[in-house]
Amino acid sequence: MLRASAACEAAGIPSSSLVSTGFVEQAKATRMGLGFPDLPWATLVGHPAVQAVDELRDNVSRVTVPGIIENLTGCIARGDAAADEPRPREIVFRGGWSALNQHFIDKEWSDGLPIVPPTHDRIAAFLAHTVHHADEVIGVLLPDSRAATVWNVAVNGVMAGCRPEYMPVLVALAQAMADPRYGVEHSGNTPGGETLIILNGPAIPKLGFNCTQGVMRDGFQANTTVGRFWRLYLRNVAGFLPHKTDKATFGNTWRVAIAENEEAVRAIGWRTLGEDQGFASGDNTVTIARYTGGGMASSMSGSTPQELLAYLADGLVKQTFWQVMFSVGTGYGMLRPLALITPIIAQTIAAAGWSKEDVKRFLFEHARLPAWEFERLLRDWTHKPIWNLAGEVRAGNIPAVYAESDDPDRLVPIVWAPEHFMIVVTGDPLRTSGYMFGHNGQLGFPVTKKVAL
Structure with missing residues (x-):
């Protein structure tokens, strides 16, 4: 709310943000960074999500509302002065x-x-x-x-x-x-998501980045x-x-920075992550995205793409629960789950004639949730006002695949399109494993930049 209040104050409109008790120190620092050291707020006592209705009503009427009135009608207390910091040299x-x-x-x-x-x-x-x-x-x-x-x-x-x-x-x-x-x-x-840095290009061996066993x-x-x-x-x-x-x-x-095993990727004719992100073969790139957590599928077994990719589909769904709000709700189509797969897994899949695009299509079809569970995660577990999938399809806000029937048990995808899955080949060349990450949506969206050696 402080950023919205800063915009109002810059336009000459008095404002009062609402800040719960646990975020007061953050609010003090944030208003300094926004250039409004006097930006006012009214305090929400405790955390509203765990208060009974009567307790919340009492706290709001006794503390919050008087604070709002004072902020909009009274004199605003001066904020802390900006701390002195050293000059560059x-x-x-x-x-x-x-x-x-x-x-x-x-x-x-x-x-x-x-x-x-x-x-x-x-x-x-x-x-x-x-x-x-x-x-x-x-x-x-x-x-x-x-x-x-x-x-x-x-x-x-x-x-x-x-x-x-x-x-x-x-x-x-x-x-x-x-x-x-x-x-x-x-x-x-x-959520405390951490950024993962992924490198592509000739810089990997030139600078000594590990892209094999123990890559994380x-x-x-x-x-x-x-x-x-x-x-x-x-x-x-x-x-x-x-x-x-x-x-x-x-x-x-x-997280330590990781690197894709480009030698293994070239050997099977797949595109690298850097190329998926729009850069040319041979470009040195870094890709960043923020992930809320991850989990490993150890010792995946199978001789066909379908058998192996079932592990990835299951793992991606398990790492994506409240994060579905970045597909529908807080964000629209902003979820970009990531799967790391070892070279031997990629080789086995490619030997069956499958491209990386085929892998993403399989994940789109199989990394799914029942519609009722998807809606429950939005409505009951994250308390989002937007949660009805059929209504969102009718409004033209999300793809039709989310309402192909009115069966509450119908399976719906966790992302809007196959290309929204990110696949990186890395790790121990002789282990049959994958690692799946839950993505933090637009709060850490994937960005790739070229490295100019």
């Missing part, structure tokens, strides 16, 4: 390694792990690996409305332990983060440090701080 600390790390922790510039000191000479080494000027502005990131620059990309890359030659990948990631389609402003939302495990410098860079950049530039603007209920740690 300012030296912020002099001293030993241990003291420096403690200083960065105290300033909330660190993720709690030791960081590499971002000295001028180390930053210069990163800048030497990009054609972009150090002061070039890549974009402006919410919630702090701070500029993403090539300079602060290099600073956080040093801190994360990256090698200087990763700099083009880091710049592309900052460009992706700043892309409005991705929705960086939602990085601290309740830390222990490989390129994969590990690039993944860590993402979370540091969210913290230090976008401004997502735990207990403040990052309000993930449980949260997850950062």
Whole structure:
């Protein structure tokens, strides 16, 4: 609501946001980033979703309504002044390694792990690996409305332990983060989804990214440090701080960056993820998307595509429950579930003459829910005002496949179209496994950027 209130205030219209008790610290930080340090709100005591009607009515009438009236008719209290922050090339600390790390922790510039000191000479080494000027502005990131620059990309890359030659990948990631389609402003939302970075192109072997066994495990410098860079950049530039603007209920740690096994993909004649996203064969790309969780199908067995893909269809449905609201409800057609499959699975499927497009069509037909369950998830479990599938089809809001009959047991897809499934070939070449992710919809929509080595 604060973003809507800021728009009203900018237009000269008085406003009063509603903020529940658990989000007060986030509201304080967000209004600073929006450039409205005095933006008022009225407090909703506790959490409305777990209060009885009488309790909620009492809290609203006793606390919330008087706050709204005061905000719209009285004097607004001054907000906190913006905190001073260092200039781009300012030296912020002099001293030993241990003291420096403690200083960065105290300033909330660190993720709690030791960081590499971002000295001028180390930053210069990163800048030497990009054609972009150090002061070039890549974009402006919410919630702090701070500029993403090539300079602060290099600073956080040093801190994360990256090698200087990763700099083009880091710049592309900052460009992706700043892309409005991705929705960086939602990085601290309740589900605590974490971004997965997927690489394609010749940069994978050139820079030493692992794309085989243990691809999601830390222990490989390129994969590990690039993944860590993402979370540091969210913290230090976008401004997502735990207990403040990052309000993930449980949260997850950062994910290591993964790479597609392009040698295996070429051998079976499939397209890479980068090509699926509209780039040319041989382009170096990074794709980002935010996922709320994932699960593995271990030791998949079968000699036909149908036998093997049944595991993926089942797993994708199990990882997609409340997230159906990104297909119908909060979003329309914005769900992009992801399946990682090992090379031996892809080879077995391709040997039967199936393309990646055939795989996606199978998943579209088989990764489905009964219509009554889909509607229950929207209506009862996520309390969405939009939940009637047949009514949405009649209104022309969703595809006809959601109301091919009036049978409540009819099976409906979790996505609008086969191409909305994302498939990546990676992992142990000799294991028969898959890994399925539940997607966070438009609150972390897939975005791909070219890496300019």
